Amino acid sequence: MRVDLHELGFRYGDGPWLFRDVSCRLVPGESYALAGPSGSGKSTLLALLAGWLVPTLGQVQRPGIARVGWVFQHPVGTPRRTAVDHVALPLLARGARPARALDEAADLLARFGLAGVVDHEFRALSGGEAQRVMFARAVAADPDLLLLDEPTAQLDRETSTSINATIDSLRSSGRVVVVATHDPDTQERCTERIDLSDESPRPS
Numbered sequence: 001m002r003v004d005l006h007e008l009g010f011r012y013g014d015g016p017w018l019f020r021d022v023s024c025r026l027v028p029g030e031s032y033a034l035a036g037p038s039g040s041g042k043s044t045l046l047a048l049l050a051g052w053l054v055p056t057l058g059q060v061q062r063p064g065i066a067r068v069g070w071v072f073q074h075p076v077g078t079p080r081r082t083a084v085d086h087v088a089l090p091l092l093a094r095g096a097r098p099a100r101a102l103d104e105a106a107d108l109l110a111r112f113g114l115a116g117v118v119d120h121e122f123r124a125l126s127g128g129e130a131q132r133v134m135f136a137r138a139v140a141a142d143p144d145l146l147l148l149d150e151p152t153a154q155l156d157r158e159t160s161t162s163i164n165a166t167i168d169s170l171r172s173s174g175r176v177v178v179v180a181t182h183d184p185d186t187q188e189r190c191t192e193r194i195d196l197s198d199e200s201p202r203p204s
């Protein structure tokens with residue numbers, strides 16, 4: 001199980017190149033901080049890793065990756081569905097019984113510091129809470145490749161620290177984790193860095 005990027009390049013239409021010649025191998029057990037200034041193409045690279053966009057140049061190969069989880073910076077949920085229902089859904093899809101799925105979903109939400117909003121409707125959540133609900137939902141789906149877009153941008157320091165610890169434990173549980181982030185603490189906590197801002201060395 002791995003993700004291979006071969007001489008990857010991308011531009012939207014005939015716009016400027018966001019990046020070119022990105023080659024690296026992403027493996028389980030590591031977490032990759034995708035760094036670079038605003039507009040450098042971090043979210044675009046996540047979309048390429050997810051297979052939602054087709055590279056302009058080069059290739060993305062994902063041998064052994066069956067499930068991809070992607071947590072957006074500005075998540076969209078079902079407004080009147082509760083937080084716990086959002087997280088229970090992938091557990092039900094994986095065959096859990098309803099009562100068990102709800103219990104597990106509530107436990108996951110507690111792990112993300114959301115015990116207090118388990119029964120709140122999605123539309124009543126703050127931006128940071130909504131994103132963490134979707135993070136918990138992505139984890140519930142047991143992804144091989146987990147893509148996170150600015151997971152700490154909307155959080156206070158204490159919650160960010162806890163999210164960074166969660167990212168690290170997901171990494172060590174044998175998934176490929178890629179985090180687009182401006183947060184120096186998240187970048188520090190990740191085991192590898194892919195920098196879209198310059199020609200700094202990239203993991204091979």
Ligand SMILES: Nc1ncnc2c1ncn2[C@@H]1O[C@H](COP(=O)(O)OP(=O)(O)OP(=O)(O)O)[C@@H](O)[C@H]1O
Pocket residue numbers: 012015018036037038039040041042043044045180
């Ligand atoms: N669908 C699109 N069509 C044309 N240009 C786009 C499209 N999506 C993004 N862009 C442009 O591509 C560039 C890279 O966008 P992207 O969202 O990947 O950057 P980013 O590094 O994630 O930025 P940020 O840190 O602000 O989230 C930006 O200049 C953006 O305006």
